[in-house]
Amino acid sequence: MKYWLMKNEVSDYCIDDLAKDKSTAWTGVRNYQARNFMRDEMAPGDLGIFYHSNAEPSGAAGILRIQGPAIADETQFDKKSKYFDAKATKEKPRWFCQVVKFRSKFKRVVSIQEMRDNKACKNMLILRPGNRLSITPLSKQEFEVICKMSEE
DNA sequence: GCCAACGTTGGC
DNA sequence: GCCAACGTTGGC
Numbered sequence: 001m002k003y004w005l006m007k008n009e010v011s012d013y014c015i016d017d018l019a020k021d022k023s024t025a026w027t028g029v030r031n032y033q034a035r036n037f038m039r040d041e042m043a044p045g046d047l048g049i050f051y052h053s054n055a056e057p058s059g060a061a062g063i064l065r066i067q068g069p070a071i072a073d074e075t076q077f078d079k080k081s082k083y084f085d086a087k088a089t090k091e092k093p094r095w096f097c098q099v100v101k102f103r104s105k106f107k108r109v110v111s112i113q114e115m116r117d118n119k120a121c122k123n124m125l126i127l128r129p130g131n132r133l134s135i136t137p138l139s140k141q142e143f144e145v146i147c148k149m150s151e152e
Numbered sequence: 153g154c155c156a157a158c159g160t161t162g163g164c
Numbered sequence: 165g166c167c168a169a170c171g172t173t174g175g176c
Contacts, residue, residue, distance in 0.1 A: 130169030
């Protein structure tokens, strides 16, 4: 059982959208490291923090569950999509995504500043300067600390 | 295969 | 909108 932090621009897709949809394919990831996490490391039942970036404030907004296993990201085949990749084929997809299911919305957003201020979060990759990875692993402790902060 | 230039991300 | 960080690209 692993834990993840999955970042998304709040204006694109937020926790309320996921609550409404119940589940969604986490498409559009075009970074190899993040792809490998989804394709190789995530397993059905893993839990993730849904993180809002470019938000007021940016931070952890809720919990999602990985349906797993990874599937091909359909947007890579769609010429009209900004995520289209001419080098990808149906036979050999380059990009993968996970279907994620809504689990819960936090009572309040746990801001990135609160995470910075909490010693238990100090190793989180998301807090590293210049971090641009949209999917990062979390330890069980980090996951639980964020959940706990959301209750306060 | 090096590395400079470029583009993107994302907090502020 | 600024700017630091860093992944990607492409010339050599």
